[in-house]
Amino acid sequence: MTDGTDTGPALYPAFRAVALAVPGARALVGYDGTEATYADLLAGVDAAVGELAARLGPRDVLGLAVDDPFTFLSLYLAAARLGLVTVLLDSRLSAPERTHHAARFDVSWLALDRQPASGRGGFTLRETDDAEHHRARAATGYAPGDWVVHCTSGSTGEPKGIVMSQAAIAARVRLWGGELELTPADVVLCPLPLAHCHGIDVLTLPTLLAGASVVFARPGRLTGRGLARRIEDSAVTLMSGLPVLYQLLTDAQQVPPSWARSLRTVISGSAPLGPDLQERFHQRFGVPLRQVYGLSEIGVICFDKAHTGHGSIGTPIAGVEWRLAPAPDGTGGEDLHELHVRGPALARGYYRDPEASAEMFEDGWLRTRDLVRADPGGWYVRGRLSGFINVAGHKVGPLEIEAALRGCPGVLDSAVVGVPDPEQTERVAALLVTDDRFDLAEVRRLLAERLLSPQLPQRYAYVPAIPRTPLGKTDYTAVRRIMHAQEGSSQ
Incomplete structure (x- = not known):
């Protein structure tokens, strides 16, 4: 297991310290409204540690394809405790897609939701086809310290695997958590899959390491009225999601502004936020909608904490180094630059994809491939080079x-x-x-x-x-x- 050098405790010790300090506090609320305390979640993690240790060896790679939040987090933190290389897979993948991803990233064991679900979901472990072949490839494909792989699709649709150490994950959680200024009194809404960086790194882990509560809403099954009701009933204080989420809320009929009275921070990310939607949301509900910008390869890069608005992504957060490279010819005026970033939260590259790694990672810097206008009061993304x-x-x-x-x-x-x-x-x-x-x-x-x-x-x-x-x-x-x-x- 990586030791999280210069980033504070690694994830499992950090979570365990919080759980032991506030065992009776509510840690999470599942999709169906089922609550779990920190003591419940710690017990789930420790039980998963025992089961994974009994079945998986040091050469194995775990594919985590679980939907239930309690089960996902139990396995995720257990894998952190054991230092198992863990590939985060979308639980909505079809069986053939799951098989393809498992082969692509040399997964030897899959963790799946138990069917039918009982209690807090539960999981089953299934050895993959050609598991021994995958173990042999993983031994040469993964490097010491590799821990989590986030899957993202390239321009061809072929999945790429962003490989990160536990130290990098701990750094991005610590840096972003500092920006959010979370306290144990906060209630955070997570309307995104935990297999996605926005769901796990931006929302859930900072919440749990602050001793706060995270409320989950199932992605893809949200209506504006239903979402507003869940936020109001749970007294959510902070939420983050894609612009389409705020479009749902803004367009929803008969949703009064009172649903937002508990909110102190509302964030949009993972896709460009139009200034018109940003303004309409603010006017209707009286809550500023702030934009965050980042990439799965490094986590959050910029945050409009001061609410510049007008589509601004704000400025880089603490702990992220940046440089502005000249934009390629013909891609805009002199005020546009390609943004390069680096820092302790940076991934090491893509799994077995040297060409993609060379294109994005250069001498310790991440080339975002995004063109930005860096105004003193706030930065603006003007497009991706590939787009x-x-x-x-x-x-x-x-x-x-x-x-x-x-x-x-x-x-x-x-x-x-x-x-x-x-x-x-x-x-x-x-x-x-x-x-x-x-x-x-x-x-x-x-x-x-x-x-x-x-x-x-x-x-x-x-x-x-x-x-x-x-x-x-x-x-x-x-x-x-x-x-x-x-x-x-x-x-």
Whole structure:
């Protein structure tokens, strides 16, 4: 097990110290409302330690594909105690997808929810096919100190594994927890999967190590009214989620501002937050909506703690070193730079993917591949290098166009991509969700006032809802498919 040098105690000792100090305090509330104290969770962790130690050896890699929060955390912290390399898998993966991920990351044992669930869920351990082969590969693929692997999809859809030490996880939790200023009196809402960095590193671990309570809401099954009721009933003081979550709340009918009276901090992250939604949320509920920016490779990078607003990501948090590299030619004006960061929370690279590692990790720095405008009062992300649209040599970022579209009457949501154009490399194409107020001529007039000529969409198509990933991010691959299918009917 890694020793967490310069980051404070490693995760299990840190959690155990909190649990022994406040054993009767509420640690978590599950999806169904079942509560668990710190003593309950510590007992669950220690029981999982015993079961994992009895079945897994030092050459094994654990695939954690569990949905129930109590069970997930019991296994996660048990793996921390034992120093087992642990791959966090989305519990919603199909069996073939789970098999593919297990083979990709040399998982020899899978932890799954017990079916049917009983009590606080429980788990089963299943040895994978070709487990001995995976053990042999893991021995050369993983390095000493490797502990957790976060799975993320690349541009081809092939999963990449972000490999982190326990020291790196402890550092990101400590640094971000300091920004949140959590106390044992806080109640934190987690509406994201624990297999995702936002769910485990940004929300759950800082809460537990502060002796506070975390309330879980099942991702993908939320309505605005139901979410508001859960926040009000649980007296939630801090919440964080994707912009689509705040769209649900803002658009929900008959949701009074009183649901937000217990909240002291509301955060949006994991996808760009449009200034229009940020302002509408604040106006309707009276609570500032602050944006956080980070990558799974290093955790939180920037936080708009002072609430600059207007889509700002704030400035880098303590413990994150940064540098602004020149933007590639054609990707914007002199005020745009590619952001590079480093610090104790940085991952070591991607599992068995030297090309992707070389592209993102450079001499101890992480190349975010994001272009930012670093104003003194707050920074702004203007797009990812891979997402820029080449319009006759002009590199156009879609985020600014999407924000401008959402600010037009009748446009409820938008997604912007580049589509092939034989005359100028690519055209800007906009996929819109609209209502009765929408008038294309008026939208074009407003965009002409707000955007430069190369940024103006040349194709429009319409859908009832923008396609999203299971996490809630815009699914740009699906957007491109829709634009291609509607080629003949677009305006």
